[in-house]
Amino acid sequence: MKIQKFLLVFLIILTTFQTKADEGMWIPMLLEKYNIADMQEKGFKLTAEDIYSVNQASMKDAVMIFGRGCTGELISNQGLLITNHHCGYGQIQAHSSVEHDYLTNGYWAMSKEQELACPGLNVTFLIRMEDVSTQVLNGVTSEMSEEERQKTIKKNSVEIAKTATAETHYEASIKPFYYGNEYYLFVYEVFNDVRYVGSPPSAIGKFGGDTDNWMWPRHTGDFSLFRIYANQDNQPAEYAADNVPYQPKKYFAIAMDGVKKDDFTMVFGYPYKTEEYLTSYAIQQKLEIDNPHRIKARQKKIDILTLAMNADAKVRIQYAAKHAGISNAWKKWIGESKGLTRMHAVEKKEVLEKRFQEWANSTPENKKKYGSLLPQLKTIYTKLTPYRLAYAYYYEAGVSLDIVSYAGYWEKLITEKKIDTNTVENLKKATTGFYKNYNATTDKKLVTSLLQLYYDNVDANYQPTILLTIKNKYKGHVKAYTDQLYLKSKLVSEEKAMNLLNNFNGSTLKKLEKDPLYLLRQSIVALYDFKIKDSLLVLNNQIDLLQRTYMEGLLAMDKDKLFYPDANQTLRVAYGKVNGYEPIDGVSYKHYTTLEGIIEKDNPEIYDYDVPDQLKTLYNKKDYGQYAENGEVHVCFIASNHTTGGNSGSPVLNANGDLIGVNFDRCWEGTMSDIMYDKDQCRNIALDIRYALFIIDKFAGANHLIKEMSLVRKNPVEIKVE
Ligand code: ARG
Numbered sequence: 164m165k166i167q168k169f170l171l172v173f174l175i176i177l178t179t180f181q182t183k184a185d186e187g188m189w190i191p192m193l194l195e196k197y198n199i200a201d202m203q204e205k206g207f208k209l210t211a212e213d214i215y216s217v218n219q220a221s222m223k224d225a226v227m228i229f230g231r232g233c234t235g236e237l238i239s240n241q242g243l244l245i246t247n248h249h250c251g252y253g254q255i256q257a258h259s260s261v262e263h264d265y266l267t268n269g270y271w272a273m274s275k276e277q278e279l280a281c282p283g284l285n286v287t288f289l290i291r292m293e294d295v296s297t298q299v300l301n302g303v304t305s306e307m308s309e310e311e312r313q314k315t316i317k318k319n320s321v322e323i324a325k326t327a328t329a330e331t332h333y334e335a336s337i338k339p340f341y342y343g344n345e346y347y348l349f350v351y352e353v354f355n356d357v358r359y360v361g362s363p364p365s366a367i368g369k370f371g372g373d374t375d376n377w378m379w380p381r382h383t384g385d386f387s388l389f390r391i392y393a394n395q396d397n398q399p400a401e402y403a404a405d406n407v408p409y410q411p412k413k414y415f416a417i418a419m420d421g422v423k424k425d426d427f428t429m430v431f432g433y434p435y436k437t438e439e440y441l442t443s444y445a446i447q448q449k450l451e452i453d454n455p456h457r458i459k460a461r462q463k464k465i466d467i468l469t470l471a472m473n474a475d476a477k478v479r480i481q482y483a484a485k486h487a488g489i490s491n492a493w494k495k496w497i498g499e500s501k502g503l504t505r506m507h508a509v510e511k512k513e514v515l516e517k518r519f520q521e522w523a524n525s526t527p528e529n530k531k532k533y534g535s536l537l538p539q540l541k542t543i544y545t546k547l548t549p550y551r552l553a554y555a556y557y558y559e560a561g562v563s564l565d566i567v568s569y570a571g572y573w574e575k576l577i578t579e580k581k582i583d584t585n586t587v588e589n590l591k592k593a594t595t596g597f598y599k600n601y602n603a604t605t606d607k608k609l610v611t612s613l614l615q616l617y618y619d620n621v622d623a624n625y626q627p628t629i630l631l632t633i634k635n636k637y638k639g640h641v642k643a644y645t646d647q648l649y650l651k652s653k654l655v656s657e658e659k660a661m662n663l664l665n666n667f668n669g670s671t672l673k674k675l676e677k678d679p680l681y682l683l684r685q686s687i688v689a690l691y692d693f694k695i696k697d698s699l700l701v702l703n704n705q706i707d708l709l710q711r712t713y714m715e716g717l718l719a720m721d722k723d724k725l726f727y728p729d730a731n732q733t734l735r736v737a738y739g740k741v742n743g744y745e746p747i748d749g750v751s752y753k754h755y756t757t758l759e760g761i762i763e764k765d766n767p768e769i770y771d772y773d774v775p776d777q778l779k780t781l782y783n784k785k786d787y788g789q790y791a792e793n794g795e796v797h798v799c800f801i802a803s804n805h806t807t808g809g810n811s812g813s814p815v816l817n818a819n820g821d822l823i824g825v826n827f828d829r830c831w832e833g834t835m836s837d838i839m840y841d842k843d844q845c846r847n848i849a850l851d852i853r854y855a856l857f858i859i860d861k862f863a864g865a866n867h868l869i870k871e872m873s874l875v876r877k878n879p880v881e882i883k884v885e
């Protein structure tokens with residue numbers, strides 16, 4: 164036993180010092196300085212300037228934030244863009260009804276006139292970035308309180324952003340890097356007229372559904388197409404029928420050769436959040452509190468939704484996006500916890516922390532700055548634990564419940580007691596929108612089950628008062644309470660809510676104050692406001708401050724090591740190579756999948772694996788056109804690029820900077836890479852771009868879209884489709 168433990172520590176020390184091949188999400192502007200030599204050594208044939216440049220068109224001009232959270236990239240000189248099916252999902256759903264079910268059947272605009280406007284959707288391009296640390300930190304001193312510091316930073320940032328965008332239509336944002344040790348300015352251009360061009364049926368675009376989500380081997384055709392429109396001067400504009408397709412500075416050519424094992428690949432996109440520099444205490448908290456409780460709550464939701472969706476086609480459409488969202492994080496957390504445990508993440512951090520402490524104690528100067536950091540962090544995390552638990556339930560079993568968040572729309576009206584037509588009209592809109600995707604029976608089951616979980620798992624001190632009412636008045640019978648809630652509330656049916664809004668007057672307000680749904684929401688919000696919010700804020704601020712100093716210390720301790728900043732939804736480059744992996748002893752995964760695998764999974768009885776007949780026909784006829792490789796259609800591939808949420812839809816590029824795939828997921832065994840990367844287990848999953856083209860051309864007959872693109876083969880001969 165002792166020897167085993169010794170070996171483990173030894174192994175951990177070894178891996179801590181190893182160079183971490185393929186790990187990292189790098190800053191485009193700094194590639195020249197830090198990465199390009201390594202990238203070229205690994206096979207990349209272009210320059211840093213080809214990726215990011217402010218002087219000439221570069222790859223960054225073809226990459227965008229799609230909507231709020233995804234990435235997309237341009238693939239034609241007419242503003243055509245590709246992203247994931249799951250990124251376009253909300254839009255596809257918004258255009259769908261039981262009669263025109265684009266989720267189920269797919270949609271393809273056969274001409275530009277058929278491209279559908281998407282109000283509310285926009286795409287964002289990076290114009291330039293700049294290190295503004297000095298300007299942002301101007302006037303900040305070490306004697307300042309954290310509050311003063313933040314105030315100064317904010318004031319400086321507003322100024323910098325204003326100057327950066329003066330006399331332009333650009334937008335600017337300034338983001339902290341390395342926990343606020345550095346700051347960067349980002350200047351963006353936003354396009355608001357983005358139209359839905361096409362997407363395959365869910366049986367292709369979401370093939371494997373939530374069953375295969377986060378898993379390899381994968382066969383999902385996870386893509387959708389949109390087009391950016393601009394005004395006559397090629398400038399961003401609000402939607403107008405006579406807007407024209409945007410002519411970009413740069414778009415990606417499409418590589419028709421596919422990928423081989425060990426090929427260089429890079430992913431260029433907007434990773435949302437990673438936490439690579441957390442302490443052992445934080446990871447332990449994740450493993451013991453956040454993940455298990457949130458997993459448990461979501462398991463309940465998923466069980467209820469799955470039953471309801473299988474039983475009713477309308478419910479399936481209504482809850483499709485909600486279900487996908489709930490189950491996505493649920494499954495990731497399960498994988499993450501397993502991965503962190505398998506990697507001995509806590510022990511690895513402890514080894515690092517021990518070394519840090521020794522280093523901190525090694526000189527009086529270090530000691531003053533860094534000596535008490537870790538013990539302080541440890542204490543704060545201990546204090547944080549009950550609040551993290553309370554917050555998990557407040558969120559998962561409280562505010563995030565559909566009707567509870569809907570009740571939030573009414574809050575302003577009820578608390579401010581001001582009835583103006585604007586508020587009422589907005590509420591009508593919100594009500595129609597909300598009830599479009601609502602099923603009363605399902606909702607009631609969800610609320611009952613989640614409130615029960617809340618009741619059973621959280622200390623009474625951190626429960627909303629309504630649970631106390633349930634205990635006293637309803638003798639702990641949650642169902643008895645929800646029966647009353649759904650019977651009596653005027654807000655839990657569209658008809659009743661609309662009725663209220665159509666005949667609104669002073670006495671309606673009085674009644675609403677006592678509406679059971681409103682009271683439920685109030686009790687949940689009050690719990691957060693009075694018992695959770697302030698403590699969380701104070702403790703999190705303390706952690707931020709200490710993490711900033713810890714980060715500074717880490718950078719100082721390992722001066723020769725190249726650190727990459729955590730993802731923060733700014734443009735990053737990850738690079739690695741195409742490669743399979745060994746998830747468990749005795750199993751070895753190949754780096755790609757093919758149409759054969761789709762046919763193998765085919766099962767009309769199972770919703771997630773019901774292969775469309777037309778795809779089977781193409782398969783039987785081997786009607787693959789130019790999209791096959793040695794007689795097979797490749798569907799997905801994996802590589803060692805370090806990616807995370809937000810990288811969905813990101814271009815996966817080859818050594819020539821041509822598009823080989825569209826990133827859409829990670830392998831389950833590697834989902835802990837947001838916290839700790841393992842080069843043997845972490846793989847990003849990409850759709851092979853040739854599969855998307857095959858579907859567009861052969862399945863959908865939308866050959867006009869292929870003609871817009873530039874398809875290239877190795878020596879690069881341009882192929883134009885007639
Ligand atoms: N896991 C991927 C991501 O994190 C895909 C999610 C959408 N797909 C799904 N089956 N829910 O976004």
Ligand code: GLU
Pocket residue numbers: 233806807808809810811827828829
């Ligand atoms: N599917 C994820 C997204 O929407 C990407 C997968 C990941 O987290 O790596 O961004």
